[in-house]
Amino acid sequence: MARPVLDPQLVADENARRAADFARDFGELGARLKRRGLEVEALTQRAQAFTVAIPSWGVGTGGTRFGRFPQSGEPRDVYEKLEDCAVVQQLARCTPAVSLHVPWDRPDDPRRLKGAAADLGLSFDAMNSNTFEDHTPGQRSYKFGSLTHTDRAVREQAVAQNLECIEIGKAIGSTALTVWIGDGGNFPGQLHFRRALDRYLESTRAICAALPDGWKMYLEHKLCEPAFYSTVLNDWGTSYVCAKELGPKCLCLVDLGHHAPNVNIESIVSRLIQLGKLGGFHFNDSKYSDDDLDSGSIKPFQLFLIFHELVGAEREKVAGFAPAYLLDQSHNVTDPLESLMSSAGEVQRAYVKASLVDAARLAECQERNDALLALQTLKDAYETDVSPLLAEARRRAGGAIDPVATFRASRYRARCAERRPAGKRTSGGIV
Numbered sequence: 490m491a492r493p494v495l496d497p498q499l500v501a502d503e504n505a506r507r508a509a510d511f512a513r514d515f516g517e518l519g520a521r522l523k524r525r526g527l528e529v530e531a532l533t534q535r536a537q538a539f540t541v542a543i544p545s546w547g548v549g550t551g552g553t554r555f556g557r558f559p560q561s562g563e564p565r566d567v568y569e570k571l572e573d574c575a576v577v578q579q580l581a582r583c584t585p586a587v588s589l590h591v592p593w594d595r596p597d598d599p600r601r602l603k604g605a606a607a608d609l610g611l612s613f614d615a616m617n618s619n620t621f622e623d624h625t626p627g628q629r630s631y632k633f634g635s636l637t638h639t640d641r642a643v644r645e646q647a648v649a650q651n652l653e654c655i656e657i658g659k660a661i662g663s664t665a666l667t668v669w670i671g672d673g674g675n676f677p678g679q680l681h682f683r684r685a686l687d688r689y690l691e692s693t694r695a696i697c698a699a700l701p702d703g704w705k706m707y708l709e710h711k712l713c714e715p716a717f718y719s720t721v722l723n724d725w726g727t728s729y730v731c732a733k734e735l736g737p738k739c740l741c742l743v744d745l746g747h748h749a750p751n752v753n754i755e756s757i758v759s760r761l762i763q764l765g766k767l768g769g770f771h772f773n774d775s776k777y778s779d780d781d782l783d784s785g786s787i788k789p790f791q792l793f794l795i796f797h798e799l800v801g802a803e804r805e806k807v808a809g810f811a812p813a814y815l816l817d818q819s820h821n822v823t824d825p826l827e828s829l830m831s832s833a834g835e836v837q838r839a840y841v842k843a844s845l846v847d848a849a850r851l852a853e854c855q856e857r858n859d860a861l862l863a864l865q866t867l868k869d870a871y872e873t874d875v876s877p878l879l880a881e882a883r884r885r886a887g888g889a890i891d892p893v894a895t896f897r898a899s900r901y902r903a904r905c906a907e908r909r910p911a912g913k914r915t916s917g918g919i920v
């Protein structure tokens with residue numbers, strides 16, 4: 490049994506206050522869905538089965554290069570981060586796993602960390618290596634790259650860091666490694682594009698060779714930042730070519746903020762599914778670039794269309810299709826726990842809404858080239874408010890009908906501020 494961080498009675502009381510209105514809303518949604526031939530019970534069970542992981546770096550306040558505004562009561566170490574993740578899971582009930590970032594959250598005793606997580610009812614998702622900044626005094630610098638650096642010794646150091654991640658991951662029960670590098674150039678001519686990619690392949694091949702059986706390695710491409718002229722793994726096509734070259738353990742990871750403006754991400758997702766190389770997602774939202782805003786806050790229809798591709802692949806039982814889902818956001822102006830709870834709900838919402846699509850009718854529209862009715866078919870699903878169904882999925886699992894309101898009622902952050910005095914510098918979110 491997981492040790493609850495918040496008093497379960499408080500959650501029950503908050504739910505009881507909302508019970509009457511909620512029951513009416515859930516009943517009405519059930520009736521509406523039934524008229525369309527959809528079963529609310531089956532959909533609620535689908536919602537309950539859906540999960541998205543939380544990044545260990547997401548529970549600290551994030552920032553930009555112009556600064557960070559920490560709030561009181563932030564977690565000061567990886568154990569307090571786990572406690573915060575457990576609060577998100579207790580209320581949202583679709584975030585049972587944590588994705589660990591090394592060295593930001595390097596555990597001194599991985600087995601103890603695994604035990605602490607299990608005590609809170611949490612497990613570990615993909616490991617994340619960090620070779621995009623210098624963190625250990627005396628180590629070789631990543632200023633001009635890591636896995637693709639011109640200096641072999643720097644590349645070897647970066648490979649070794651990834652191997653350390655795998656070792657920690659083995660001890661805490663993870664089965665995947667996500668590799669994102671900041672390697673690239675700020676000036677035309679700075680990098681020899683082909684040689685840099687050759688070095689990337691050489692380094693990632695060495696990492697791949699160390700993956701235990703049953704493990705996956707996810708390659709995360711990114712168009713720009715911190716390098717602003719070119720990056721080595723710049724787009725999904727390059728990522729696909731590398732993943733194919735590296736073999737079956739290696740797959741592509743799509744971070745929604747890592748593409749050129751207006752790129753059709755859902756079509757990229759469908760390509761990777763078709764090519765058998767879709768490994769997973771970093772969910773967030775953006776207006777301009779890698780803004781790392783809350784999922785579903787800017788382009789919820791895009792998120793729905795991405796899930797339309799994912800649910801379609803699930804429905805059609807595409808071989809080997811089992812993508813990993815993670816939130817990758819920077820919470821600069823909100824309480825990170827509130828953002829994580831509501832973002833997890835938005836991703837789950839997109840999944841459930843995509844499950845409402847009348848696939849047979851859509852296929853017919855596509856055959857007849859009926860563009861207008863095809864869009865209408867998608868919109869029928871997208872415009873259905875499934876909020877009561879999501880709330881029911883949480884309630885049944887012991888979570889909150891309204892997670893953010895319940896979190897505020899718990900005064901968790903204020904209580905953390907008392908027991909987590911500032912002083913010790915905490916590693917925040919993404920800065």
Ligand code: AOS
Pocket residue numbers: 546617669709711744771779817919
């Ligand atoms: C960077 O832009 C990538 O999205 C990374 O996946 C992630 O944000 C990072 O590993 C956390 O620092």
Ligand code: ZN
Pocket residue numbers: 669709744771817
């Ligand atoms: Zn990412």
Ligand code: ZN
Pocket residue numbers: 744746747779
């Ligand atoms: Zn990013």
